[in-house]
Amino acid sequence: MALPPEAHASVHHVWMPALMEPGTYAVDPDPWGRPWRRREDMDPSEAADLGVYAPLWPLATGPRNVLVLSPGDTRGTRLLPERSGDSCLGIVAGDEPSLLCAGCGLGVGFREDDCGVWQTVRYDPGAVAPRPLGGPPPAAPVRPLPPVDPEGHWEIRWTAGAGTALARLLAASGGRPLALPTGLPTVMFGRAVERLLPAGPPSLTVGQAGPGLPDTDADIVLVPADRRTGEPWRPPGDAVAVPLPAPVWAWLTGPGETSPTPVSGTLPAQVVRDDYPHPARPGYPFRPDHRTLRRTLSRMPEVRRPWLRALYDRL
Known part of the structure; x- marks a missing residue:
């Protein structure tokens, strides 16, 4: 995976x-683990060889x-x-x-x-060796992931996926205002887009695309990432694809959770429910994960553009 x-x-x-x-x-x-170094202490070409194009701390320089x-x-x-x-x-x-x-x-x-x-x-990749078991691997099922975890907080896989997606949204914007789809996409990205991009009439539109969805004329589309390769689903046309984790995308574009309550009638007497539905939203705003946002931006060559580097420094 x-x-x-x-x-x-x-x-x-x-x-x-x-x-x-x-x-x-x-x-x-990417390089993982020790030794740790500061991006500022490295030659830019050395840092670029590690896939980092903006200051980042700590910076792992261990094995890939x-x-x-x-x-x-x-x-x-x-x-x-x-x-x-x-x-x-x-x-x-x-x-x-x-x-x-x-x-x-x-x-x-x-x-x-x-x-x-x-x-x-x-x-350590140098200490173990893969041994094929024979036959193709089973297909990985995609199960929609609710945005709220069992404790009533925003699900970390949603905030982390939003952090990486926000980095790519910002790069695709070219520094121009974005028009987001209503609903959960605005909940996920609206506050950050308002804070980080200029105010004014939207120049680019953001939509949703993927298997089973109708075509859209949006300039930027939220699509599922392949669970095995991490590559985004490729939309037709010239729209810029911004990947989300497949379980997050599946919930975002699906019908959502259906009520466990029977269609008709009531629960039997003396039965105590233990499957109360989660709240639709936690009692605090959604925040894309800051660490994944900065890490993703720092590893995108586009961050060397002056306007995006200035935005990165503001983070």
Whole structure:
């Protein structure tokens, strides 16, 4: 699978679940882990080789193509917790691999499980090798993801996906006002667009496109990202495609959640509901994740344009 946008989201002091779904893995194309450096301390060409075109801290300069998977999908390894880095209540990656091959003792990767950190195993691509199981992989089903999590907060996968999408919306705008679709797209991006782009009559329109949707004449379209490659669905025509995570896009463009209440009649006597529907909106505004927004912008060559660099610096 493509590495989910929420892998780089800013999460506070809460326990996190596994980042990857069971039976899946991702290859992180960007440098990961130590040593950490400041973008300002690097030659621009050196930073560009790492895929970074604007100041960013901290900047990982470790290996590329690290394999990321769910801890429950690991076999044949043993954990050395004493090799954890500077953590809070759990373990994070340190200077040396904390996961060792149970047979030969070779360091093969890192286990992370701390507050505010997704539970992951990251394998060093030079220490493991893929072995095909034979036959095509099963198709990954796309299940619409509600925007509100079980605790009544904005779902982090929505805020992280909105952070990466907002970066591409801003770049596609050329610094001009945007007209957003009504409903959830305005909830997601409206406040940020008003704050970051000039006021005035909209110059470009934003719409929604994807499998099963009618054609649109919008200049910029929100489309689903392929779950395996991360590439955006390609709309017909000249519209600029801005990808959203497929489960987010599916909810955004679908009919939404239907009520669990029976169509007719009432619940039997003495039955107590334990499936009360979530609130349609939390009691605070939607905010695209700031960390994924800045990280995505810093890795887009377009950020070298003076107007977009000035906007980036304002962030």
